[in-house]
Amino acid sequence: MTISFVDLHATHDTIKDELCAAFEQVVTRGRYIMGDELAAFENEFAHYCESRYCLGVGNGLDALHLILIAMGIGPGDEVIVPAHTFIATWLAVSRTGARPVPVEPHGDSFNIDPALVEAVITPATRAIIAVHLYGQPADMDALRAIANRRGLRLIEDAAQAHGARYKGRRTGGLSDAAAFSFYPTKNLGALGDGGAITTSDTQLAKKIGMLRNYGSEVKYQHEMKGFNSRLDELQAALLRIKLRHLDALNQERCKIANSYINDLANYADIALPAVPHWAEPVWHLFVIRSKRRDNLARQLAVRGIDTMVHYPIPCHRQTAYREQSFGPLPRTDALTEEILSLPMWPGLDPSPVIDAIKAAN
16 A cells, blocks of 8 residues: 555545636636636635735745735845745745844744744844744744834744634734745645735735736836736636635544544654644644654655655755855754654545554654
């Protein structure tokens, strides 16, 4: 038996007729950019995230970049970012000309450690980006207290956390603005690329709305130097269908995660992800730690179990950032050597994965 790391067919097969009907509707209407489907999705996703506005954009990286640009962040500024995250978080900062300043994660939740944030704040610091990594919310109240005290903007990178809750509140509505990715493997994934920004700040939403559309609010009138980053009608229509099923699919992920946690709790060689009492994660990824990670991954592969490492090379060691010097980041480096992502997708039977891990120990 082979267990794939992710299986999109398992999700799409159950709603294929709905997706095909949405596709045909867009083709029949003949409008493919900035139409009714986008407007409807933006309203529905804003409501889902308990936010006032949603603006569909081309992808998750653009979403973060546009937020930063709209906040006036640029050359000479610094933005605090998690040291342990996908590089898109850092790249969005770099694209503005600002400097990413990394902060180490908690070793158990993998999210940015608020206790370490204030030590890296300088007069050039303008914002904090909190990543809800692997689908688990960061400690937003602690970060908000720091941001308010130091006059900083607070941004969510919620690319992996569609539907997660922090103290009962949805991710996407916990900060000045939030960025989402709809990459196909996300909890809410498009059938292509896509992204969105949620915010309750009216002026920020208006500015982002122009920035994503060539700096224009009225056609052929350009108030600023903007970009072309718009979620198209087809992806918006498909995402509307998938949004209706998102909570049910997230519940399936939670059941799988609970099976992993309950059945692997007594294995000394494995450290399971810790969930704070205030968090309701949606388990975009289920990431364990093992000091013999590579050996475990090989043994699982022999038994037909696909695994991945998120992320094998930390951002501060990427060639793309060779021109920037960083202080020691021992927690991040240690995670890189120990983390292993297990299969996680709605419809998965986790029993073969659990049995393979037990056999490998």
